Amino acid sequence: MNAGEEVGKGAVVLVVEDEPSIADVLAIALRYHGFEVVWASCLLQARARVAERRFDAVLLDVMLPDGDGRAFGRELRDGHPETAVVFVTARDAPAEIVGALGFGDDYITKPFHIDEVVARITAVLRRTRPADVLPARPPLTYGNLELDETTYTVRRADRPDGPRVEVQLTPTEYALLRFLVRNGGRIVPKEQLLRHVWQYEHQAESTVVETYISYLRRKLAPLGPSLITTRRGVGYGLAAA
Structure with missing residues (x-):
């Protein structure tokens, strides 16, 4: 078992992405490394998923059909501070990135390599793993x-x-x-x-x-x-x- 699988084992990740093909690729890669993955295609679904269960991390697209993912990131930080938030954005302007990091733990810019996504999620969970597993x-x-x-x-x-x-x-x-x-x-x-x-x-x-x-x-x-x-x-x- 590699390092990513050790961190991923037992960790639950919510992928909030409106493009089914991208969501499928992310889910396959994360599951391969031991993560449990739940998908939401919009903010409405994401809020429902969070109300149903606890997540270790949320991989959150910034541009979604029903709103700005950063607003949902603020909600997660206020209501679920133990959950790590990693933003996925096509915007790479410094002001956009700094603004997102105010209530997130990391960000990934599009286009991305799938190995980078797994590595970033793994790195975030190494430093934010909840107390009930430590x-x-x-x-x-x-x-x-x-x-x-x-x-x-x-x-x-x-x-x-x-x-x-x-x-x-x-x-x-x-x-x-x-x-x-x-x-x-x-x-x-x-x-x-x-x-x-x-x-x-x-x-x-x-x-x-x-x-x-x-x-x-x-x-x-x-x-x-x-x-x-x-x-x-x-x-x-x-x-x-």
Whole structure:
């Protein structure tokens, strides 16, 4: 069994795609790698599928006959934060991509290679696999920050003796923060973050790291001083605890 099959085993993916031929190819490839696949051809069907059962990941076309897939992505993030969302889009403008990543975990541009789709879904699930299939782990702490690796929740206090308040993060935001915490006060090069958080190789020009760092800073800002530091031209780390 290969790595993709190990991750895919037991994982359920909702494919939201209005082109039956594309949906068939995606379903065949994902099932070959051990995923259970459910298909929806429009947003109306997708909402019904989500109401019926829980999904580990949603592969979501942005342009659908009954609306913009990004709106459904927002609904998933609000109502099902444990579900990973991977957008499929024919739009490759930076503004479109950054906008989608605000409530998704990854994106794939058309035309795509089917192996890339499987690899992206596999990579996302490696970092977002739900707690019910993972053994309990002790929380990670860094100063007033606490990460619960069993429930994938983050809490931070705004002062040393204050109560910790939960911070709502997407699965990818959580994975990025967790990797920074595990590296303590060390500056982590951008290329290393791309490899370990996104499983990207040789994509040093990608802006995905900067995008997610800005999301984390915005969400952590109300609960204390700036936590994430930047070493320009090198990477990112955490301020002294």
